[in-house]
C-alpha cells in the first residue's frame with residue numbers, strides 16, 4: 001500500500017474545523033494522530049480481552065497476557081531485536097532513558113568518567129545524563145555540530161576517551177530533522193568500552209530501525225509519535241546488560257522470591273516492569289506498528305521528505321524567513337519569520353486552522369547554539385498533503401503581512 005488519500009481518511013480527528021477553517025495538523029513530531037485501526041484495537045481490547053496479565057489462570061487473564069506478550073513480540077520483530085527479553089514497555093522515551101541513566105548510569109559511571117552527548121539532544125536525553133554526571137562527579141562532554149547543524153563521526157571521535165562510559169545521542173533531531181550516524185558512533189563507543197544509548201523518538205515513527213545492525217546497547221522510543229497511544233513506549237536493551245542492571249522500580253510482577261528483609265528479582269523484561277503493566281498501551285502500539293508496516297515505512301519516509309522539500313522550496317521565497325538546519329533532513333522544518341516571535345507566528349497560523357509548534361522544543365542548548373530564543377516547527381507525517389503545505393505557506397505570508405512592522 002502506498003500513500004494516498006485513503007490513508008488520511010483513516011484519521012478521524014483530521015476531518016474537523018478549527019477556528020472555522022479546515023484543520024491543518026503540522027505538529028506530528030510532538031505527537032502524531034491515531035488511525036481508526038489503533039483506536040479500534042484499544043477499544044476491542046477493553047471490550048473483549050481486558051484483565052490483569054501474568055497471574056490469572058482464568059481465560060481473560062490468559063487472553064490479556066497473550067495480547068500483551070504478543071505486542072512485545074511484535075515490537076521485537078519491528079526493531080529486529082534478538083530476544084523478547086530485550087523489549088521493555090515504559091511510559092515513553094523519557095522514562096526509558098531515565099531507566100538507563102538511573103540504573104546503568106548510576107552503577108557504571110565513576111568519578112572522573114565521561115558521558116558524551118551532543119548539542120542537539122532533546123532534554124529527555126540530556127537531563128538524565130546531567131544528573132548522573134552530577135551525582136557521580138563525572139564529566140558531560142558535548143559533541144560540536146557542523147555550521148549547518150550536523151553531527152559528524154569525526155566530531156564524536158574528538159570527544160571520546162578511555163574515560164568515556166556512555167555515548168547518548170538522538171537518532172534524528174526533533175529540531176533540525178538531521179539523521180545522526182548512529183552505527184558508526186556505536187562502533188567508536190564500543191572501541192572505547194562505552195555503551196551507546198539511542199534516543200529514537202523521532203526516527204522510529206518514520207524509518208526502519210534495526211537495533212542488531214545499529215549494534216546500539218540501548219534504544220528508546222514513544223508510541224504516541226508513531227500513530228500509537230500516549231503513555232507507552234519502549235526501552236530496547238541488550239539482554240546481558242539488562243539482566244545485570246538493578247531494577248529502578250520495585251513491587252509486584254518484578255519479583256521472584258520475597259523474604260522479610262530481602263527479595264530476588266525476575267530477569268528482564270519483567271525486572272523493569274513493576275506493577276500492572278501498560279497492557280492496552282502495548283496493544284495499541286502493536287496495532288500502530290502493523291498499520292505503519294502495511295503502508296511501508298519507506299513510503300512514509302519518502303512522503304514526508306517530499307513534503308519537507310516542497311515546503312522549504314516555497315518558504316525560501318518568503319523574505320526574512322530563516323530555515324534552520326541542512327537541506328538533507330526528514331519531514332520537518334524549523335524556522336523563524338523575521339523578528340516575529342515564534343509564539344506569535346503559531347498563534348496567527350492557529351487562527352487559520354494550522355497547527356505548528358513554537359518554543360524551544362525541549363532543546364534549549366540547541367536553541368542557544370542556533371542563536372534563537374524560540375523557533376516555529378512544521379512537522380509532516382503520512383497523512384499530510386501538498387495542499388496543506390500550500391496552506392502553511394499562504395498562512396506564513398499572511399502572518400508576515402500581519403506583523404509587517406517586523407521586516
Ligand code: PMP
Nearest residue numbers: 092093094122124174199201222
Ligand atoms: N527525544 C526526542 C528527540 C523527542 O522529540 C521527544 C518528544 N518530543 C522525546 C525524546 C521525549 O518523548 P516523550 O515525551 O514521549 O517521552
